[in-house]
Amino acid sequence: MKVLAINGSPRKTGNTSIMIDWALEELNKEGIETEVQQIGGKLVAGCKACGACGKNRDMRCIQKDDPVNEIIAKMAEADGLILGSPVYFADLTPELKALIDRAGFVTMFNGRFLRRKVGAAAVVARRGGQVHTYDSINHFFGINEMFTVGSIYWNMGVAMDPGKVREDGEAEKTMRTLGLNMAWLLKKIHA
Numbered sequence: 001m002k003v004l005a006i007n008g009s010p011r012k013t014g015n016t017s018i019m020i021d022w023a024l025e026e027l028n029k030e031g032i033e034t035e036v037q038q039i040g041g042k043l044v045a046g047c048k049a050c051g052a053c054g055k056n057r058d059m060r061c062i063q064k065d066d067p068v069n070e071i072i073a074k075m076a077e078a079d080g081l082i083l084g085s086p087v088y089f090a091d092l093t094p095e096l097k098a099l100i101d102r103a104g105f106v107t108m109f110n111g112r113f114l115r116r117k118v119g120a121a122a123v124v125a126r127r128g129g130q131v132h133t134y135d136s137i138n139h140f141f142g143i144n145e146m147f148t149v150g151s152i153y154w155n156m157g158v159a160m161d162p163g164k165v166r167e168d169g170e171a172e173k174t175m176r177t178l179g180l181n182m183a184w185l186l187k188k189i190h191a
């Protein structure tokens with residue numbers, strides 16, 4: 001079993017990455033394979049609403065000049081997804097949103113391949129907007145018939161400068177519990 005985490009922050013090793021890693025460490029301890037894909041900071045175009053994915057039905061977006069298709073293929077293979085984002089003006093980063101829009105249409109036209117996978121958000125902000133960002137990401141899991149995994153709090157951290165989320169003990173506990181809950185659910189689904 002494998003969980004793919006996607007980091008929507010342009011800071012590759014910033015607070016979002018730390019949040020993701022806490023969950024992945026617990027998944028690894030439970031014997032679940034993990035991988036992180038970086039989307040934040042990459043040049044990623046939004047959905048062009050061209051309808052090509054609906055005509056071609058080849059598991060791909062027609063836009064080829066960015067990493068989105070490579071990540072879509074990995075999303076299709078994974079059993080679980082963690083989508084992480086820092087809060088930017090009370091919402092997720094545009095790179096992660098572009099991936100959500102394009103992957104969302106590709107999956108709908110290709111057998112709804114995200115169906116019955118498990119999903120969780122990981123969000124971090126200096127002060128506000130975490131819950132809204134968490135909700136934005138969870139909409140993607142819901143419409144794709146995925147099972148959303150919860151924890152002891154919403155999966156959020158409070159920090160500004162890179163690395164500062166390490167001082168948020170509740171965020172660490174939340175993300176580690178999330179990893180354990182995700183492992184538990186994956187094992188039940190794949191028993």
Ligand SMILES: Cc1cc2nc3c(=O)[nH]c(=O)nc-3n(C[C@H](O)[C@H](O)[C@H](O)COP(=O)(O)O)c2cc1C
Pocket residue numbers: 009010011013014015016017085086087088089090091124125126127128129159160161162163
């Ligand atoms: C463009 C931009 C917009 C931001 N908007 C918010 C915001 O709405 N609320 C907030 O509390 N922090 C906001 N922040 C701060 C980041 O969410 C915060 O620094 C976070 O820890 C960054 O995570 P990272 O290290 O993974 O990139 C913003 C930062 C940037 C660069």
